[in-house]
Amino acid sequence: MLLKGFISRELIPGAQNELKGSLQRISDHALDDLLLGLSQFAPSFVLNKEKITVLTEPKEFFFTLKNKILNARRRVFLSTLYIGKSEYELYTVLHKALSLNMDLRVSILMDALRGTREAPGPTSASLLVPLISLFGRHRVDICMYHTPNSSGLKRILPSRVNECWGVQHMKIYGFDDEVILSGANLSCEYFTNRQDRYHLFSSPQLTDFYATIHQFISSISYKLVPSDSPEKMALVWLSDTNCPEPTKDPENFRRHSTSVLLKLLKPTPINTNEVFSTIVYPLFQFSPIFKPYDFSTEKKGICLILDTFLSSQSTDYDWILTSGYFNTDKDYSKRLLTSSSKGCVIVSSQQANSFYNSPWPSKMIPSAYSFLAERFLLDVYKANKQDNIHLEEWKNGCHGEGGWTYHAKGLWIMPSQENEDKGRKPYITFIGSSNFSRRSHSLDLEATALIITFDTELKKSLRDEIENFRNYSKKVDLSDFSSPDRKTGWFVKLCVWILGKMF
Structure with missing residues (x-):
C-alpha cells in the first residue's frame, strides 16, 4: 500500500497500530488513488520531520536568504523574475560569499525583459554583471530567459509591454542541499513590507532536482556578459545545447525544450518501504516552451x-x-x-x-x-x-x-x-x-x-x-x-x- 510509508518511526507501537488503521480508512476513500494519480505525471520526494521550515515575514526570508548564501560551500542557484536594480546588500552578500569560498559557484536565472527593463539606466543585469568580471564565468553564471512568444515584430514593442507575452516567473532559491520555494522576488520591498510565502526544504535529493530544472532553463537562456557598451553588459546567445534561439526560431526552440523537459519531469514512484511523514511533488507550468502539446x-x-x-x-x-x-x-x-x-x-x-x-x-x-x-x-x-x-x-x-x-x-x-x-x-x-x-x-x-x-x-x-x-x-x-x-x-x-x- 502506498501510504504505509506515512507511518512515523517516532510513534510508540500502540499508537502506530491505531494510526495504521486510520490510514487504511483514509486510503480506501481518497489518498491511495490520489498518490497513484500523481505518480502518473509528477516526480515525488519523501521527507521526514523537521525538513520543511515555514517562514512567515519578509525580514525572516531575507535573513535566511543571506545566511544560506554566506554559508554555502558548493553552490548557490537563484531563479527569480528579477533582482532589484539597487539591491546592493544582496550583491554584497554574493560578493562576500564568492570571496570567502573559492569553491563556491553561483548561478542566477532571471527574465530577460524584466531584468533589463530600465536599460540603459540601472537594471538587474547591470547590478550583477560586475560579479562576472570579478570572479569569472566559471564561477558566476547569469542567464536571462526570453519568452519565445515575443518574437518577430513583437520585439519592437517596449520591454514593459513585451513582458505581457510571458516571463520567467519561477522563484527557486537553492544553497548546497537546501532550497527555498517562494512567490517572492529579490528586491527591497520583498525583504521589508511585501507579504509573500516562503518554505525552506532541507533535502539533498529535492534540491538536486530543482537545481537540474534551474540549469536547464538557464541553458536555453541568454547569457549575461560584460561589454564596453554604455550599459556595461550584453545578452548573448551561447547555448551549448544546440538549442535554437527563442526570438529567431521559436517553434524549434519549443521542440528542443520539450524533448529535454519530458525527461527531466519524468514521474518517479514512491518507495513504499521508506518511512516518511511528508511527500513533495514538484509541479511546473511550462506552457510557453512546450510543443506541440502542453505537458505542464x-x-x-x-x-x-x-x-x-x-x-x-x-x-x-x-x-x-x-x-x-x-x-x-x-x-x-x-x-x-x-x-x-x-x-x-x-x-x-x-x-x-x-x-x-x-x-x-x-x-x-x-x-x-x-x-x-x-x-x-x-x-x-x-x-x-x-x-x-x-x-x-x-x-x-x-x-x-x-x-x-x-x-x-x-x-x-x-x-x-x-x-x-x-x-x-x-x-x-x-x-x-x-x-x-x-x-x-x-x-x-x-x-x-x-x-x-x-x-x-x-x-x-x-x-x-x-x-x-x-x-x-x-x-x-x-x-x-x-x-x-x-x-x-x-x-x-x-x-x-x-x-x-x-x-
Whole structure:
C-alpha cells in the first residue's frame, strides 16, 4: 500500500497500530488513488520531520536568504523574475560569499525583459554583471530567459509591454542541499513590507532536482556578459545545447525544450518501504516552451487534488485560496463552486496592490483585480454558495503611505473542524510562484510544489501561516463593491475583457 510509508518511526507501537488503521480508512476513500494519480505525471520526494521550515515575514526570508548564501560551500542557484536594480546588500552578500569560498559557484536565472527593463539606466543585469568580471564565468553564471512568444515584430514593442507575452516567473532559491520555494522576488520591498510565502526544504535529493530544472532553463537562456557598451553588459546567445534561439526560431526552440523537459519531469514512484511523514511533488507550468502539446503538470495536480478532496458530496475538508493577483483559472473556479466544502478566498485590497496610485495606465490594475474578485463573488452567489464561500481582502496600511503590499499565493486544503480530531488526516498545500491564473497557465514559467503531510508540527506551521494572513484580512460582500470609491469604470472592464489572459 502506498501510504504505509506515512507511518512515523517516532510513534510508540500502540499508537502506530491505531494510526495504521486510520490510514487504511483514509486510503480506501481518497489518498491511495490520489498518490497513484500523481505518480502518473509528477516526480515525488519523501521527507521526514523537521525538513520543511515555514517562514512567515519578509525580514525572516531575507535573513535566511543571506545566511544560506554566506554559508554555502558548493553552490548557490537563484531563479527569480528579477533582482532589484539597487539591491546592493544582496550583491554584497554574493560578493562576500564568492570571496570567502573559492569553491563556491553561483548561478542566477532571471527574465530577460524584466531584468533589463530600465536599460540603459540601472537594471538587474547591470547590478550583477560586475560579479562576472570579478570572479569569472566559471564561477558566476547569469542567464536571462526570453519568452519565445515575443518574437518577430513583437520585439519592437517596449520591454514593459513585451513582458505581457510571458516571463520567467519561477522563484527557486537553492544553497548546497537546501532550497527555498517562494512567490517572492529579490528586491527591497520583498525583504521589508511585501507579504509573500516562503518554505525552506532541507533535502539533498529535492534540491538536486530543482537545481537540474534551474540549469536547464538557464541553458536555453541568454547569457549575461560584460561589454564596453554604455550599459556595461550584453545578452548573448551561447547555448551549448544546440538549442535554437527563442526570438529567431521559436517553434524549434519549443521542440528542443520539450524533448529535454519530458525527461527531466519524468514521474518517479514512491518507495513504499521508506518511512516518511511528508511527500513533495514538484509541479511546473511550462506552457510557453512546450510543443506541440502542453505537458505542464501544475494544473493537472491542482485539479486532481480538488477532485479528490472537494467533491460535491463531501464536507470533510475545508480550503483557502489566496493570490495577490486574483484571476483564477475557470477549471478551478468550477470545482470550488460545485464543492460542498467551506472555503475562503483571500485577495489583495486595492490599497495593498503595488500598482495602487501608480501612473497611468498601471494605476488601473488594482481596479481590474478588484473587478475580477467581484465577478468571482457574483459567481458564488449565482451558485448559491455564499454560506460556504467567503471573500476576504488583505490590507495592512496603504501602499505609498508606509503600508504593506500583498503578493502571497497558495492553496491550502485541511480537515474541516468537525473532522480535525476524528482521525489522522493530511494537510495539503501548494507553494510557489503561480497565481493559479489564466496568465500563469498560458504565458509564464511557474514552479509550484504540492505538499501532502501528516507531520503534526508542519501542519501547525501551515495553520499559523494562514492565520498570519488572516490577521490582516477582512470579509467583503457584494455591497462593498457598490460603494462609489469601488466602482469599476467601463474602460477597465473592457481591458479585462480583451486582455483577461494577461492578468
